[in-house]
Amino acid sequence: MEGIAVISMFLFLFAWTIGASSAEAVLSSTRNSQGICSLSNLRYLFLDNNNFTGKIPEGIANLRNLEYLSLGNNKLTGTIPQGIKNLNSLVYLSLEGNNLHGTVPPLMSNCSLTSLKLSENSFTGPLPETMSRCRHLQITDFRKNNFTGTIPSLANFHDLRVLSLSYNKLSGPIPSWITTLNTLQMLDLSNNQFYGEIPSDLEKLIGFGRLGDPHLGAGQTLQEEITIVMKGNEYHLNYVLQANTILDLSNNNLTGKIPPTIYSLTHLRLLNLSRNRLEGRIPPSIGQISTLEQLDLCHNELEGKIPEELSQLGFLSVLDVSSNKLCGAIPSGTQFDTFNKTSFQKNQCLCGRPYDKCKQRSPTSSAMEEKESFWSVLDEHISVIALALGFTMGFAGVMYLIMGWNIIWRSVVGLKARSLSMASHSGNGSWSFKVSLFKSIPSST
Known part of the structure; x- marks a missing residue:
């Protein structure tokens, strides 16, 4: 050995x-x-x-x-x-x-x-x-x-x-x-x-x-x-x-x-x-992983808010949630105060540090938003109904014109048939055809 x-x-x-x-x-x-x-x-x-x-x-x-x-x-x-x-x-x-x-x-x-x-x-x-x-x-x-x-x-x-x-x-x-x-x-x-x-x-x-x-x-x-x-x-x-x-x-x-x-x-x-195609919300339970130092969720299709629970991650030194569909206030305190805009860029509507402060919503503005939301939904439904009615009426009009033209065409064909019948008893078939098609012109002697 x-x-x-x-x-x-x-x-x-x-x-x-x-x-x-x-x-x-x-x-x-x-x-x-x-x-x-x-x-x-x-x-x-x-x-x-x-x-x-x-x-x-x-x-x-x-x-x-x-x-x-x-x-x-x-x-x-x-x-x-x-x-x-x-x-x-x-x-x-x-x-x-x-x-x-x-x-x-x-x-x-x-x-x-x-x-x-x-x-x-x-x-x-x-x-x-x-x-x-x-x-x-x-x-x-x-x-x-x-x-x-x-x-x-x-x-x-x-x-x-x-x-x-x-x-x-x-x-x-x-x-x-x-x-x-x-x-x-x-x-x-x-x-x-x-x-x-x-x-x-x-x-x-x-x-x-x-x-x-x-x-x-x-x-x-x-x-x-x-x-x-x-x-x-x-x-x-x-x-x-x-x-x-x-x-x-x-x-x-x-x-x-x-x-x-x-x-x-x-x-x-x-x-x-x-860099996947993950969707839905970021699970708040990630905040329970107390040892987490690096968290990268960028370039997905995540939506909703960044959970407040993530601010409990005291060892987090790298964070990237950019290029998603996140919206709402960015959590503050602890490690979140150290991250710059690149950690949050290219999202839907994030606000708060390091971006502009989130706008405070008063009860009156909330009620107004709800009212506006109601009328916008109603307007949306009315627009759909109007579109359907317009399509129906337009279709009916086209069908009416087609049917009317069909009646006129049949009348013209009938006139042609009668004129040809008259022409067979006339000396000048061409003159008789023209008269019967347009109007009756008395012959001169």
């Missing part, structure tokens, strides 16, 4: 000192029988954050005892070797931040992975169905690729804390099983093509409703560096799962209302539902 630990530390330091080189040369040198891929007892391999180029060698499949493989943030190209499915001891796999492409090959048949990080590459095709084998996953980060299709079922993955699939081309409704992930503390499905409604049973996501994690012992934390995007800015989190809770469904095609059960996510820090 000591020897393995020493080799592991050597390889970690080796990654920092070797500088730019070929990954294939480092991992499987054909000139050196002691290439890394020949170290069959190797358990930890950390070569991340370098400038390695080239492909990941197929020989990586020889490291059957490998538990941690970190090749992230290099310049690796090509595809993931098919032999990756033979690494059944692998617990941690990070290939993020490279130039890898193609589809993700099948994962291990006896999968022990707890962290799977493939973000910031150019992977295509569907998400691997074999993810369903990895029931011990805690962190799944596939953001910033070109994955398509729907999310394969991860129902009842009771260890999953992070599911980050943003900036792909995934589609379909948000699956109903998502609320079975009762340890989830970060869900990022932003910048995809999901449609339909937000699941209504958000109270099942109990991971968003607690600060402590019962799966971690006293003083233990699970740390991962995670990147999220808010208002076009990237935030790099040294991710302590007991503290960071994030729900980001922005930039999709979601419809319907914001579920009132949103209040059950009581320890949420960031809520982003912007």
Whole structure:
């Protein structure tokens, strides 16, 4: 065991000192029988954050005892070797931040992975169905690729804390099983093509409703560096799962209302539902999420007032409800006094700080408005009735003219017939026809 630990530390330091080189040369040198891929007892391999180029060698499949493989943030190209499915001891796999492409090959048949990080590459095709084998996953980060299709079922993955699939081309409704992930503390499905409604049973996501994690012992934390995007800015989190809770469904095609059960996510820090087609009112219950620091609901079709309850959010540092159909007084006090016009712009009729004061409505003006409203409704109904009457009378007039013209035409045709009959007994048929059509002119002798 000591020897393995020493080799592991050597390889970690080796990654920092070797500088730019070929990954294939480092991992499987054909000139050196002691290439890394020949170290069959190797358990930890950390070569991340370098400038390695080239492909990941197929020989990586020889490291059957490998538990941690970190090749992230290099310049690796090509595809993931098919032999990756033979690494059944692998617990941690990070290939993020490279130039890898193609589809993700099948994962291990006896999968022990707890962290799977493939973000910031150019992977295509569907998400691997074999993810369903990895029931011990805690962190799944596939953001910033070109994955398509729907999310394969991860129902009842009771260890999953992070599911980050943003900036792909995934589609379909948000699956109903998502609320079975009762340890989830970060869900990022932003910048995809999901449609339909937000699941209504958000109270099942109990991971968003607690600060402590019962799966971690006293003083233990699970740390991962995670990147999220808010208002076009990237935030790099040294991710302590007991503290960071994030729900980001922005930039999709979601419809319907914001579920009132949103209040059950009581320890949420960031809520982003912007750039969808959500309608209805902002649930006042959001004011019960006392830990909320960032709230973005912009570019939707929300209406009504901004709930006064939101002024109770003492930690709120970012707010954006712009480009909706909101109306009425903006709440005042606490954090709301720090937000400028950009937080509220492009709405229907918001007033109060930072805009002009709301006009006070006296009882007399209210009564007048009600009276005006009554007459305007009455006038609207009268206009509709007048339009209907006008159409009916106009139609009747046209029908009358058509019927009258029909009678006249029949008379003319009758006259023609009689004149032709007379012409058959006359010497000059043309003269007789003209006389019978216009008027009788006595003939001169």
